[in-house]
Amino acid sequence: MEEELLELVDGELFLTIGAILLLIVFSAFFSGSETGLTGSSYARMHQLDRKGDERASRVLALREHSETMIGAILIGNNITNILGSVLATTVFLRLFGEHGVVYATLVMTVVVVIFAEVLPKTYALNNSDRVALAVAPLINAIVFILSPIAKIVRAIVRLLLSMCGIRISEEFGHSEQEEELRGLIELHGHKVEVDEEEVREERAMLRSILDLSEVWVEEIMTHRRQVEMLDVEDSVEDIISQIMKSPYTRLPMFKGDHDEIIGVIHAKAVLRAVKGLSGEELEKLDMREVASDPWFIPTTTTLLDQLQAFRARREHFALVVDEYGAFQGIVTLEDIIEEIVGEISDEHDVAVAGVRPQADGSYVIDGTVTIRDLNREFDWDLPDGEASTIAGLILHEARTIPNVAQEFVFHGFRFKILRRHRNQITLLRVSKETPTETENETLETTRLPDGS
Template identity: 55%
Template sequence: MTLGLGITLGAIIGLLIVSAFFSGSETALTAASRARMHGLEEDDNKRAKLVNRLLSSRERLIGAILLGNNLANIAASALATTLFLSVFGEAGVAYATIVMTVVVVVFAEVLPKTYAIVNADRMALAVAPLIRVIVAVFAPVTRAMQLLVRQTLKLFGAEVGEDTDVLAAHEEIRGAIELHHKEGGVVKVTRDMLGGVLDLRELTVSDIMVHRTNMDALDADLPPGEIVDAALKSSHTRLPLWRGEREEIVGVLHARPLLRALRDSKGDVSKIDVMALATPPWFVPDTTNLKDQLNAFLKRKAHFAIVVDEYGEVMGVLTLEDIIEEIVGEITDETDIAAALAKPQVDGSLIVDGIVPIRDVNRLMDWDLPDEEATTIAGLVIHEAQTIPNPGQAFTFHDFRFEVLRRQRNRVTSLRVTPLGKAATVAAKEDNAAS
């Protein structure tokens, strides 16, 4: 009798060790760094290659591990119930339930998972060969389980494909960047640059273009002298040329061939044919995402494009520098206008020009103002207020207070934006009521 109890107890302990192995392996393999495993595989590490192969079929991997884990837990619980019944009688069922719950949770779940989280890469490399065998052995059962799960989900209207991935790769990267930034491993500037690269596929040229109302363009019908003077005074090296109406762009004048023509004519501007120096305008749709537009700039070896809407109407201009600034931040050189359009204040508020994009404000102040319904700060205020506010009016939304400082005709030209604490929210609501 004593020998039989000892064998049963030994079997229970063995099954708990197996359960702990499965629990730790699951956590280690799912928490292992894909980037590090890929790097090790590139260095011809066979175990890293095996880890990547297992993770490439994640559903089958998890199915096999869960199957083995549950078989071990159920078998251990059944043996424990038999053991306790033989020792304590009918009360043994209750004792077995209590004891096995504590033992399984502590020693077969929490302890191995905690170790696996701390040593994910090392443990993943260690368990990969054995897990590969287990996955192969359980393959027929896991396939049947996958089929059953998919068919069951279909009954509830959920389609799960073979290659379904809950989290897209670039979102996974974005989450990792944010996590490392919060932990202090990535500074804000680096986080913004990496985030800017990921945002290129989500933004369109209309989000960052220079709007036609702010577009620096020249009338092609002006005398050559006036065009040359205006081009030399401009802070831009490429200027659209229009004829008849400002939206009728007929060419793009570059400062370099203009200066070369001035040299060849020995300063006699009357001999310069501006339209002969201009290049044909390149029109791009306003719905093009920045990733595709960047590739188009590189392919054409161009730096400047005219943005048009679906009706062919000119919306604005876009340069290669505009896209680069979405990644590295504002680029300022000696030809740029020195006026600051966004000035942080000592009290934590921001005095900002209405035309400043919301994305630039968020990047400058590390805020999270929404930019789905509007591109600029003024546009956000007008959208939320459902009116064009007057100077002195203040509004509160998204936990910020927006005070209109200046307005020119129908344009809000200057605002003060202040983040609100809980205590200030009540006072700000009174501002909205008064407005």
């Protein structure tokens, strides 16, 4: 019996077993390469490519034709697995007779799953970039060799899918790229021990950069009611006095009516103009000659377009007008920058207490505070599509001008009107609703008898 077994275990059998092991190694290579190339960071590969890394360039080239790459890898992987299984069946048939098929199936299933699938894919999943850079040159050559077969297979697959009414889109549009980027922003700091407050601020900044092309200037502008303006008909002394008292460097100048803006006064320009002038010369100074020409922009300008316009014109100050040409407010370069980095304060800024936290967890808020500022500051999710201020949101949701002490519940918050001036909501209390309350439901809960 031993002699017969020794006759079976000859040199050819050892070569066959060696070939099976080599095929398993090739299968593991294909499996790990697929996971590494598809799971590698496109942004990091692009950055390495810009630095001149040829391996990263090959990775990007492979990913540009991902269907052909995956098809070639799968063809190579299946060839090695099938050939390995056939050779293993041959070996086990020689050793154990007709029962060898069962043994070959069990052994190859365990070996292929563990050593050719799970092990290489797990390693590649945790080291995607490193694996992608390492295998890119060899995979590139394999794809070149197997691409004709891969293209034929791809054509057959597309034909079958089209017969089933399934359409394949090869385009990865801007909106999909932006959504992916937003997802990465939300993952920033995930499962990493970092300062939560710092991560929250970084996320807000990154989200704001992406939002620049979707936000209109009217949503962040300083409304005309809050704009300090100069009357050209005032005396030079009065104008200089107003400029000195104002915390702002640039002030619009109007003639007769606030909509008739004729220029923008810069404090430095005034200082240069009045330097060395005597009393009589100062009275004769024409402030219209000192003022620069006003720059009017429509309310429908996006922040991204306006930021680029500020840079192109080397301006910091613009006047916002509506479709009828009526003056609506002002927007500055600082306003746009604050949309990205948050509030920027200096020693001349006026401290406007627009939001005052209360001991019970609620907030007393001025009606002119913008929804975007509240969402940014408290990480709320109030909609700002139909209204830019918190007072405007209440008017939009309530569909009526509320009275003092009326309360509304919508979007998970309770709003109570504290003060109203004519038809304008000037002060309100905002608090988060308890989980038992129904969200997005508008309720009128209280109305005082006097109603104002």
